[in-house]
Amino acid sequence: MVLEELWTVKELFTYPNEYIYWSIQIVMYPFMTGLVAGAFVLSSLYHLFGIKQLKEIARFSLVFSFALLIVAPLPLLLHLQQPLRNYFVYMTPHFTSAIAAFGVVIFVYGAIVASEIWFLYRKHLVEGSVKLKQQLNKNLAEKIRYGVYTILTLGVFDISERTLRQDAKAIKILAGVGVPVACFLHGYAGFIFGSVKANALWMTPLMPVIFIMSAIVSGVALCMLTYIITMEVKKFRAARKTPFPIHQTREEIKGVEIDVVKKTARYLLVFLIFSISLELLDLIFRGYTAVKSWDILRRVIYERDFLDIFILQYTLGNLFPFILLLIPRLTIRRAIPALFLVLLGVFMMRWNVVIGGQSFSLTFSGYMNYRLPIIPHSLETFKEGLFGALLIGALPFILFWIFSKILPVFDMEESH
């Protein structure tokens, strides 16, 4: 039995070797890189263009972007038939392939984000290290914390006015360089699909741009959502007056929170409009030009995948949140479902590209139906199934939680 037969059901005339080779993990991959790029662009709007309204969410989304970045290559790794050979991509990159650029792009981008975070939190790291050094009788947790802080300072303990000004300058430069690299990271994921001339649905030069726009939409939405959740936790703690260090009262947090959400939502809407316009342009153009492949594409888009494309993606994932966010006097209670729907919409867009692109045969006279493996009977059905995808989806939050233990991601005071 061929592995892909686990989730592919073939219908009418297809070539014998045709299966859905790129399954759920390849849906997760552009979804995750999209979130990385989106979160970074959001943070750069503040650091680079000085959009003050986004100050609160900017530092937070930068760290979140880094957590997402570490997870982004994992779906690819889980999908490889030979995962132990993954480093071949870095060792012998074959540069006529879009995937070969992966190693270069992800390391360059990772370096940019890591150094930007370092410059941003250097003062905090140094202060933490110095403070713990002076403290006598450290317990184990404090010893670990001291070790981590000291290592992360990289031996630079100078936090004079002058060096901090230089840090701020470096952050600005890195944010500036980072935006095109983030767009490239994700645009190139779009290029991987858009450049496959054998696939009638994928092949369009619009693909990288569509991917970037929807990436920013999803990244902003996820950052807002995580921001709201953490703020709600803070409010809850403030109300209960827990012994954790709390700087504000419940009302103060609430005021800041809705303010940040309202301002960020405006940017989300702008990118959502771009994203939807491009996707509709692509659809209209295909229908109008109606080349040879349109016959089967039309049947896939308007009939077989109607639910996935028009109901889940366009209506639930785009139209509904658009209305919810556009109605004046936005509340947190209204923002939460809207943001979840935005994420659903972007996820369904990835799904409809990756799975939809493989749901019709190269013969143009047959179909392949995808059945997502749910119960993990074997390693393969775990990796390429629902639980593998959920694992990938959960990992960034776990990483972010660890980061937030080391870095003051939510602290409201401080400069920068």
Add this chain to the structure above:
Amino acid sequence: MNRRGFLKLSIKGAAGIAFAKGLDEIFRPRQGLAAVKPVRWGFLVDTYKCIGCGFCVRACKLENEIPYEANVSRTWVERYVITKDGRVFADAPKEARNGFTTNRVDLGMGRYQDIKGEYIDKAFFVPKLCNQCDKPPCVQVCPVGATYQTADGVVLVDRKWCIGCGYCIMACPYGMRFFHPVHQVAEKCNFCYHRITKGMKPACVQACPTGARKIGNIKDAQDPVANIIMTQRVSIHKPEYGTNPQVYFIGLSEEVR
């Protein structure tokens, strides 16, 4: 250096040059190299001759160690049935490894279509195999260079270097590639490269009882296959993808997908 030493050295030098020149004249390496004819493997499929027996698929699976029961194959045979009302039916049940033994057309998902002889306008078989394109998209997209084109035009896969990303499978417009069920790397038809480089014929060519499959060197004007490709009306599969396939078909109908 004195005069004697100079003369000695000159004579030695002259003798050396003459000796080297002599060797070159005797063995003529340049001419020797030129005598090796350039090779570009090409394939000719005469669809009129194909009877749909599936011997080629069976031979290929055995020769290239593709598990017989696995629903993937380096080569297959398609059947096309065009009915009097203009409908086109096509199938390749189990890659045709067991041949076409019934009139029922396989519609997939366990459904079949019985077509009576009197409703049929025309019906024919088309064997398919890797086109060994001159501009192979599969080679272009391999991120690690594990798949490559040899000097004689055949596209090969390095099983020790393929990471199994599946990009080449996505890139092939002909659906020729798949993951080997045992080795878990990209797999494809290579004209039985291990055989043709030793002067043998590919397994499918040898197994074909009617001569529907032929292989030859299209750079050699004396080659009978090259001769047919040059002098007769042949066509290639899906030229719109710009891949320059090197498998030529006789009698490729417009219904063929």
